[in-house]
Amino acid sequence: MSETSLNEVAVDGRSRGSNQSGLRAHNERAVLSLIRRHGELAKADIARRTGLSAQTASVIMRSLENESLVIRDQPRRGRVGQPSVPMRLNPDGVLSFGLKIGRRSSELVVMDFVGQIRSNRTIRYTYPRVSDIVAFVERGHKELTAEIAPVLRDRVIGLGVALPFDIWSWAEEIGAPPADVAPWRDFDAEAELSAITGLPVYAANDATAACAAENVFGGSDCANFVYFFIAAFAGGGLVINGDLVQGRLGNAGALGSLPIPRKDGGSGQLIEFASLNRLETAITESDGDPDLILDTEGDWSELSGTLDNWLNEASRGLAYAVLSACSVYDFEDAIIDGAMPRPILDRLVRQTRREYETLNRKGISPVRFRSGNVGVNARSLGAASLPLFARFLLDQRITSGEAG
Amino acid sequence: MSETSLNEVAVDGRSRGSNQSGLRAHNERAVLSLIRRHGELAKADIARRTGLSAQTASVIMRSLENESLVIRDQPRRGRVGQPSVPMRLNPDGVLSFGLKIGRRSSELVVMDFVGQIRSNRTIRYTYPRVSDIVAFVERGHKELTAEIAPVLRDRVIGLGVALPFDIWSWAEEIGAPPADVAPWRDFDAEAELSAITGLPVYAANDATAACAAENVFGGSDCANFVYFFIAAFAGGGLVINGDLVQGRLGNAGALGSLPIPRKDGGSGQLIEFASLNRLETAITESDGDPDLILDTEGDWSELSGTLDNWLNEASRGLAYAVLSACSVYDFEDAIIDGAMPRPILDRLVRQTRREYETLNRKGISPVRFRSGNVGVNARSLGAASLPLFARFLLDQRITSGEAG
DNA sequence: CTTTAAATCACTAAAAGTTATTTATTGCGA
């Protein structure tokens, strides 16, 4: 390709043309996404399901096998005809780093191609500071890289970062001195962490990343869902046509900002009703121990009444939020996940569904409620999956035209 | 292509593969969309803007010229080098029918390739009945076809229909006997109108269709906007990455159903605040003439206080609706249009912007407000543009991979 | 040993890219 740094005319972002390598890349992504969703598939299955010809499917699969992205399983006998050879993703095929930055802790993980966390590091704090996080990543990246088998080290394709938007504007809520969180305003995650790790860095909103994890690893077939992740803050994400929707500025699914009608008039943001920050405040006000809710394995039974009140508020807020989201787009599922014990989450989902059914849904298509399948780790896993999206997952964009 | 009606395995809707004709179709759509947006472009411009090679752009343009979809303009001299030959869409290249079904009237139009309405027919009623509409389309299609120059008759590519969702559920609001609107429940627009006209039929929600018109013919460069169309009902549409979002069930942008906080607690749907139905009711209650608002050219000055009250209510509702929509997706523009005089619409937009600025926008990306450029005809125009989407417009789906 | 289905080989078709060439201008120097 020639030098085009001078004389280059802005290419129109909307009406991009495509070429044959784009076509092949698309088909490879389609194949990989399909295998990921089904666990394992024979070449013939892939041809049928993608609509590609058998030959094309065969060629693509062979090349993916050569790149060690897929491996062959035991041939399946028992049916008439030549046995089919199921192919599945090679867990060692690709590795990626994921960094979750939370209100009380951060986590750095190494994830393999099938979504297993291979190893991790955690740091706790009372509130997040840029300098601490950067140091943590620098040390963690070195240590975790050392733990990766040498032959696999060049399989690492990038670092994904899940971080709350506008951390600096939440100084009061998280009890941090404004001066300490101010550096977040100028923090360029892509540039600074890429300099440290030497990896391509992909950043996303934390709840959006969690949504990505639910989409890729949640094991559900639902291709259109609205997703809520309830942690210190409440946020969300969208999946439309099977693709994570990041938004024009990466701020799609800012569901924590949804205006929720108050019972006594006016409105408040969802985050004021449905965040664990809110629960923490309520616990403190009733002289309980707010650190209890950091234990996502416990049963939170000590919280009794305070928890019940929070669940009432949160579920009412979430019900309105789902209603608003479904007015904007006709989602099939509304999925709620969060940094809390499963039984509490399930109560939250049930109660939200009940609240939802009391609301005026005229003109809205029906929606199914369920809790997330990924759970507490969704943000770290989602962060680590961001580099996969960039290379191996269908993110949007299909040339139509029936193949086959 | 071989017979696959038997033995056919469901092709996976998400991970479709693609082929070379899909690639070419994509590139042709990209080229046509680009020309539409820019008015006219030389082949070399197209190559630069799509990222395609000059040769490919040339080949595609020649084939589009052969199909009479584009025509060449006067060569542009005055710059060094061979003069460039700007190409533009051929207005006669494609014709389509559009049917708007409204609460008080329906309209059938013939639209050309550049969005001009060539001719039209209108029918008025107190409420819409399936049998009347069907008869109207049958007669109108015959008459309008007769008005098309014989050589252009086979350029007609389809009929688009813009109709409110769930008409039958609004019997009370539109003052119709439930038995008279019940047939809408079983009305299959695609099948029945296709049988009458012999054309492919594409149906969409009326406000979604209006949004399509704003997107294609609005002349703005904004690729991400939320759109409201205020008529008897209030509805909306979404454009993301330059593409109309229709939704899983065609019910995306059901913005009339958005829950809006009431000042005195609880919530109501946007449509209760911001529809002309609401204004009509208010006029009737204050002993005014509700038919005044059917005159979209008038100045509505007779309505004075009633109109002011409605504008207050409507703009407050719309401000909340924009806030909710922008929490779900970070739109760049919020566009409001409707079946009302321009000056009234502009007041509505200004007041909505002011209301919006009083709301809590923490965590939300900034959004621009403006009134629609298409205006009252948006639904008819949008309906007629639906067949274009099916064939000639980039609707989604780009194979990535930098061409060139 | 026939039928079936997976997988692949050898070849064709379609699309886009590359390089060189043609064409029609402007602009500049003699």
Add this chain to the structure above:
DNA sequence: TCGCAATAAATAACTTTTAGTGATTTAAAG
């Protein structure tokens, strides 16, 4: 003012990449 260099558009000729087709091979069931 003429003529030639520079420039940019357009395209012809050819190459490369990709997918599809049809025939063939393989390995199993019945």
